[in-house]
Amino acid sequence: MSRSDNAWTDLIEAATVLAKxxxxxxxxxxxxxxxxxxxxxxxxxxxxxARLDELGFHADMGNEFFYSFRYxxx
Numbered sequence: 001m002s003r004s005d006n007a008w009t010d011l012i013e014a015a016t017v018l019a020k021x022x023x024x025x026x027x028x029x030x031x032x033x034x035x036x037x038x039x040x041x042x043x044x045x046x047x048x049x050a051r052l053d054e055l056g057f058h059a060d061m062g063n064e065f066f067y068s069f070r071y072x073x074x
Contacts, residue, residue: 003054011071014055017048018066035071040064 003010018027022039029036041049041059049059056070 010055014052014057017052033069035068037066039066041066
């Protein structure tokens, strides 16, 4: 499965996966054109990480969060 042409659909799918292990109080942090999700990649399966990568969320294992440039500001 690959990402769709509809960013809204992909964002909702990604948020559903990220919510499984993400910070329930402050899940997002934005900087410039980067959307960060406070969820430790080590808690996700390899399949979940691969799917999130397809959807535009990349694991930052060293800093324990996911980031995306796809959903940031224009």
